[in-house]
Amino acid sequence: MQVFPIDAQSKLTFAPLTHKSMSEPLHASTPGSTGVHAAPGRVQRHVDHGDDVRVPHHGPGSPPPPTFVGKKPAGTSGRPDIAGPARVHFLPTEGQDRRGRVAPVVLGTLLDPRSPGARVIADLFGDTLIVCFLIFGLVVALVTTAILRFRDKGGPPPAQNEGNKRLEIAWTLAPVLVLLGIFYLTVRAVSASDPVPDRAPDLTVIAHQWWWEVHYKSGAVTANEIHIPTGTALVVGVESADVIHDFWVPELGRKIDAIPGRSASIWLQADAPGTYIGACAEYCGVQHAWMRIQVVAESPEEFAAWEKRTLAAAATSSAPDAQRGAHLFAQMTCVKCHAIAGNGEGANSGPDLTHFADRKTLGAGVRKNSPEELARWLKSPQEIKPGCHMPDVQLTDPQIADFVAYFETLR
Amino acid sequence: MTTGELLLTAWQSDVFVYAVAAAGVVAYAARMQWKLTLRALWLALAAAVFLLAFVSPIGVLARGYLFSAHMLQHLLLVLVIPPLVLSALRTGSKEAPNSTGAPGAAGTAGTAGAPGARRFVLPWLAGVSAMWLWHAPTLCDAASNSIGVQRLQTVSLLIMGCAFFWPIVGPRTARRLPPFGAMVYLFAACVACTLLGILVTFSPVEVCSIYAHPVDGLGAMPLLRDGWGLTAKADQEIGGLLMWVPGCFAYAGGMLAMFARYHREEAADELAAKEAA
Amino acid sequence: MTTATTPHVDDGKHEQGHDHAEEKGPFSWVATVDHKRIGILYLLTSIVFFGIGGIEALLIRIQLAHPESHFLDPETFNQIFTMHGTTMIFLVVMPTLVGFANYFVPLMIGARDMAFPRLNAMSYWLFPLGGALLHFSLFAGGAPSAGWFSYAPLAETPFSSNTGTDYWILALLVLGIGSVAGAINIIATVITLRAPGMTIRRVPLFVWMTFITAILIVLALPVLNGALVMLLIDRQLDAHFFQAHGGGSVILWQHYFWTFGHPEVYILALPAFGMISEVIPVFSRKPIFGYEFVAGSTVAIAVLSFGVWAHHMFAAGLGHRADIAFAAGTMLIAIPTGVKIFNWIATMWGGTLRFTTSMCFAVAFLIEFVIGGLSGITFAAAPVDWQMTDTYYVVAHFHYVALGGTLFGILAATYYWFPKMSGKLLDERLGKLNFWTMIIGFNMTFFVQHFLGILGMPRRVYTYPDLPNWGTLNMVSTIGAFVMGFSVLLFLVNIAKSVRNGKAAGDNPWDAWTLEWATTSPPHPHNFEKVPPVRGRRPLWDLANATKEGKNKRKSGGTSTILEIAPYDKAIVGVWAFIASEAMFFIILILTFVYFNLSTKAAAASLDVKTTGMFSICLFASSFTLHRSEKALAAGNESGFRGWLIFTILLGAVFMFGQASEYQKLFTSGLSVNTSLFTSTFFTLTGFHGLHVTLGLCALGVILWLAFAGDFKGRRHSSAFKAIGLYWHFVDIVWIAVFGIVYVRNVL
Secondary structure, X not given: OOEOOOOOOOOXXXXXXXXXXXXXXXXXXXXXXXXXXOOOOOOOOOOOOOOOOOOOOOOOOOOOOOOOOOOOXXXXXXXXXXXXXXXXXXXXXXXXXXXXXOOOOOEOOOOOOOOHHHHHHHHHHHHHHHHHHHHHHHHHHHHHHHHHHOEOOOOOOOOOOOOOHHHHHHHHHHHHHHHHHHHHHHHHHHHHHOOOOOOOOOEEEEEXXXXXXXXXXXXXXXXXXXXXXXXXXXXXXXXXXXXXXXXXXXXXXXXXXXXXXXXXXXEEOOOOOEEEEEEEOOOOOOOHHHOEEEEEEEOHHHHHHHHHHHHOOOOOOOOHHHHHHHHHHHHOHHHHOOOOOOOOOOOOOOOOOOOHHHOOEEHHHOEEOOHHHHHHHHHOHHHHOOOOOOOOOOOOHHHHHHHHHHHHOOO | OOHHHHHHHOOOOOHHHHHHHHHHHHHHHHHOOOOOOOOHHHHHHHHHHXXXXXXXXXXXXXXXXXXXXXXXXXXXXXXXXXXXXXXXXXXXXXXXXXXXXXXXXXXXXXXXXXXXXXXXXXXXXXXXXXXXXXXXXXXXXXXXXOHHHHHHHHHHHHHHHHHHHHHHHOOOHHHOOOHHHHHHHHHHXXXXXXXXXXXXXXXXXXXXXXXXXXXXXXXXXHHHXXXXXXXXXXXXXXXXXXXXXXXXXXXHHHHHHHHHHHHHHHHXXXXXXXXXX | OOOOOOOOXXXXXXXXXXXXXXXXXXXXXXXXXXXXXXXXXXXXXXXXXXXXXXXHHHHHHHHHHOOOOOOOOHHHHHHXXXXXXXXXXXXXXXXXXXXXXXXXXXXXXXXXXXXXXXXXXXXXXXXXXXHHHHHHHHHOOXXXXXXXXXXXXXXXXXXXOOOHHHHHHHHHHHHHHHHHHHHHHHHHHHHHOOOOOOOHHHOOHHXXXXXXXXXXXXXXXXXXXXXXXXXXXXXXXXOOOOOHHHOOOHHHHHHHHHHHHHHHHHHHHHHHHHHHHHHHHHHHOOOOOOHHHHHXXXXXXXXXXXXXXXXXXHHHOXXXXXXXXXXXXXXXXXXXXXXXXXXXXXXXXXXXXXXXXXXXXXXXXXXHHHHHHHHHHHHHOXXXXXXXXXXXXXXXXXXXHHXXXXXXXXXXXXXXXXXXXXXXXXXXXXXXXXXXXXXXXXXXXXXXXXXXXXXXXXXXXXXXXXXXXXXXXXXXXXXXXXXXXXXXXXXXXXXXXXXXXXXXXXXXXXXXXXXXXHOOOOXXXXXXOOOOOOOOOOHHHHHHOHHHOOOOOOOOOOXXXXXXXXXXXXXXXXXXXXXXXXXHHHHHHHHHHHHHOOOOOHHHHHOOHHHHHHHHHHHHHHHHHHHHHHHHHHOOOHHHHHHHHHHHHHHHHHXXXXXXXXXXXXXXXXXXXXXXXXXXXXXXXXXXXXXXXHHHHHHHHHHHHHHHOOOOHHHOOHHHHHHHHHHHHHHHHHHHHHHHXXXXXXXX
């Protein structure tokens, strides 16, 4: 019996890994990515790309990237809409945050799609809902009529009608036809909303218990906040480092489970600039509630600038408190979990902090990223996000101040 | 090549297939003493499906191109053609159904170990093993490589399929399983074919190696691989899903038909008993 | 609840070897094997767990009423929602349905009790045991917190290190065994104990639905048990069935769980459908419309329910082909349910509707269940599921079908059957108040959750950010939950009040037609003084309308000489059902073995095929000797019977010795359960087979002992022996498969 060749040609299927040895070290999921080291104590995991990314099987002249079938976004001809500065959808303006809590986390809705894929799904949902409402209306009408018409008014007993074969056939066939219609729409929507990616991922998202690790093909590394250029369809690889998580940004498309030992890929595309909020959508432990994702869509130029910044090492500062903070970071146990490129050998059991100050939230969405919140976090992360893997490190207030100063320089 | 071109050009002629179909028709006609009844339409349909399974693009693609086409062919041979053939053979007389008043008749099917058990155990095994055996990789490969084995496979699938359906739609109504027994029989077969379907669908290993690297006499591979998106793995997956999903729908449909038969027979019995009373 | 004092009628039949004498005193409740008392025990215990689960629900809703609330810390919240789901499904809904089935199935078919009364009692007691095990976790380090479906690898030791998950597994194993035992009882009862004239075609639909549910339980629970066993082995013995880093498959847990899980939801729904099918006709004063179609569609649902499980896994990325295949199946399974809804409406149509509280709940069921069913249809369209699964939209969906469907069915059934069980009517005014508060509370709680899901709120979150409308909608839901809680209180007060001071009900307060109304309220200990003749689906209606019978051609006439009043032996039927459940269990273990070992051959080299082959021959020979023993008993040859039986036991013991020595050899060479996937699957599969052989040996040993005590004289109890023989043959056949797959094939 031949072992089936891993020809990397079909979409993800149920593929166990018995043919791989158990001691294979962790692979970087995209070429050239940095910061992926097997840290001590970190769970070794397999990544099997074999069956989920379809690459063209014949040589030169790869087919053009798939286009989404579905309605084009209104008012565009494919150009990104750079109407104004990138805004958070639905958000009151920045700073309107009432209690220093996490203001700018607005999850989108299925009914407000902002990408071609999400649009296809929203249309399918709408069509199905119409059918559902009609059927519901029919049932309510029938039941209400029966209740009103056939109430016991003290008359003679009713006709003891036992059945009607023709009626049975009719109300069996009618739903069949309706469902056939829905099935047809479903089949179309499956490939229209979620075409099989035809290349290796442009960025990979690795889900951890209660934060998101993000690696770009270019080598940029960040956490919890993803930047993408508008109007471009990107392939996102989704993996997990520990338990099952789920990557979901409702306005931008479907959700996909991040399953340890498997990798999946979906398309990510935003029609217009903005900040789109997502969440982990598979119960993954004590802090599943605070595993938010932010997808910041910006113009290609802004994105390129961001990527360039992110690829660079951490900024250095000459301010004494920032320097003390940098020093503390390298000396204390921080480096055992966090990486700051250019400051010690960091690990990745915790988010990469190289450009921490650029991000809008901390703690994967639990708090807004401001100096005050950061100070509170450093004082006691367990108070803000109980159960998360960062212990209370018992920092003194001066140490906290230095850290805050240092982190504020990490743009 | 486009799909349309494929559908138009991918037809083949096979003397063996014609011979089997002809033999079947002749045997049936002889059995029916050359009298043509409406029932013969079932046999005509069976013969048509049989020819379609081999002569049409299904047959062409099954011969070394697509595992899923091969599976579709098998499903037709085991699940579609035998019931049609047996329906054609039905004597049609209004014999009393199974429960002929003698309590023993209904009882034998239920008490295990009694002679009645053999009536359905062997046919069941025939039907289920027909599916399982021919998908063992060694046998599957053998059938792909040798025309003799392939012909043996075709005939054996037909015979074992007929054996399987004999207790369900066999011509002698008195020797059929009682309806609830038939439902259990079909359900058990559904479980067996589900297991096989699951294994084939999710298996990381190939079932039939020839389909991984087909010999492309027709020039159809680009259409199949790129146009239809059927990689070898996808192909095997679809093959497994075909066996599993439509296969089980067939068994489920059979079970519902048995249930309807139960109600029909009982209603008839009650009416008869009432008129006798 | 005391039974009425009636003269003990001796009708000469003690076929169950049990005298339904007067049972008095509280201890009699502990020792009872009377199906009616066991039914009431189930119901009362369920109410206790309903209270616990309900409080858990209220705690959840309080925590979620405000964004970023700190009422509960996350770990506590996660434990609470895990316990809430597990409790409601396994400790409330299933036992309640079984409780009603226990009470009413024998009555409705005109039987004196269930087929196996003592097995019935055991099934009941496994229920509080399971509940206690589950709740003991609270004292042993914390309740389970991995969710009611306990996905791997979150449920594995590295991520759930306290013993909560282990207690969860043990509790479900115990409850599963109890459920299967109860289901076997129902199957045997319905097949073998029907009154003369009660053909399968004439059984009340509640009986039919319960029968089909029992078949589903027999086939689905063992799948869960197999998966639970493997998870327990992962956790306690360090195996890696469901962990990626050991070569295992994380998603396999989901496949197994949902292969159980989807039939499970029909197990929860079908008996409620049966209840509705009883209530609506009675309060519409006409028979159920389309009986055959309601019955037949149930068969379709049962068969299809095993083929749609992966619609719970659309977001897991199984691939478009699989997603589309399962979407098709899911849409298909909606059709039989729709057929039922239409039939129920048609039953009401043209009838004379009496709106007792029972009927109110039944009619409400129609609307609420349809809402739940339709939101299910939206999920069948896989891309919609890709957005909506794991959000509050799905929470709304399943609460609509489980509460709006099953719970309302249960409430309808309670108001309908309480008079029969207690002899008193429930207060109608309080009942109507119960009804309206429930309608308001239920819809308030769950309808808004559809919107929350659409707005993007994921499920199983202990809190959420302050997004537009989220707080308001959650608050509405919480208020609704408290209204529901109040409604439940009204319900319980109604029951407590009416048991004491309710109006006397009489035998048949609703003028209903099925056999349970042909006896006193509550029924005699042995159920019927005299079972009325059964000539149709509505025996009491037929009796009352006897003069019209001649005119009505459709009425089923004839006497009880017709048809299969089945001469099946209940022991044989019972053991076949048991074999079916064990077959499913072994199928899961074998499937796991094959799946994980499709491409590896190396480890199999450590097996000694020849030695095991010889011991296997002993096992196969034991089937032959057992057959001879049966033959001897049938021929009246006592000593032959005992001799061959001894031989059988010896051969079986030799086999077990062989297996033990093989295990020992493997252990000494360093191979144990956790060494590799091959050894994990090997030891699990052969180990459980060995367990079954051992249990068989124990059973045969008991038979031998009874044989020496003279119990088998004159071929008495030969059917019991035959039944155990069938079990033994089954165990041997499993070994043929295991030996072939594990030893022979892997070495070839």
